[in-house]
Amino acid sequence: MEPASAKLIGAGLAAIGAGMAAIGVGNVFGSFLESALRNPGAADGQQGRLFIGFAAAELLGLLSFVVAMILIFVA
């Protein structure tokens, strides 16, 4: 296989990571909403933790984007 095409295929495969992060972020907000609707009084106090979870899940997806960008533009 040509190195150039292998790079592009690798970058495309890295997009799987972005999709996985989408599942993760959806899970974070979904679980938050599910429990926030059960106990709306406690929901506001947990917003900090919500965004910590969001940040952690999102970072891993962004890393896959970095991998794709490195494959296309740097490597």
Place this chain on the structure above:
Amino acid sequence: MAEAAKVDPMHQFTIEPMFGTDHWQIAGYNIAFTNSSLWMGIAAVALLIFVAGGMKRELVPGRWQMAVEGFTGFIDNLLAANIGPAGKKYVPYIFSLFMFILFANVLGLMPLGLVGVHPFTFTSHFTATGVLAVMSFAIVLIVGFWKHKLHFFSLFVPHGTPLVMIPLIFAIELVSFLVRPFSLGLRLFVAMMAGHVLLEVLSGFVINGVNAGLGIGPVVSVLSFALMIAICALEILVAGIQAYVFALLTSLYLNDAENLH
């Protein structure tokens, strides 16, 4: 059929000197005034005007003062919730950090291209976000070692760790601590860059669709354009969330430095 127009999604991130040349160097580093520095200056000036407008200290606050006080109150609550009473002294730093990043992100999304100005999002460069992250990390280190001296290292050994596990846990916690400035800077820079690349790629679809003529062209263009509008709304949300996450994580790290575990 004509050759499809090339829209280079990475061109928007080019840093070029506004005036001066690449030869303005000190010790091998270029010090020319670039578009990145220009937009940093614009963000700082806009922030100064915004805050100065709310400093009239009226007993019955007007709209502008309410807006500024809303932001300061928001940061105040954030620090009170995450650090406690000791967090009060970090309000100026976290407020400046949050507002500077927020203004930078939002200014970069402004549709100024319509009047011929090319907005530049300097938070889409790791050099800018990395320095902000290193600043936060340095404050954590300084406060931690100042306040707890060498006890600060107990941050890396959670309470109740079995003796056998201490070396392993220490190594893991140390690595996760040292990775913090990278993850902090990387998150902001990649999130901003990804959004701008996405918008540029979609605008490339619109342009190529229009050029393709009747048939499939208009369908692609209209759909891409509708998607672009939706993504723009999402980007405004991301601009706010990323600024908030940066401030939130900085305050969490400061909490580690202030209160250990």
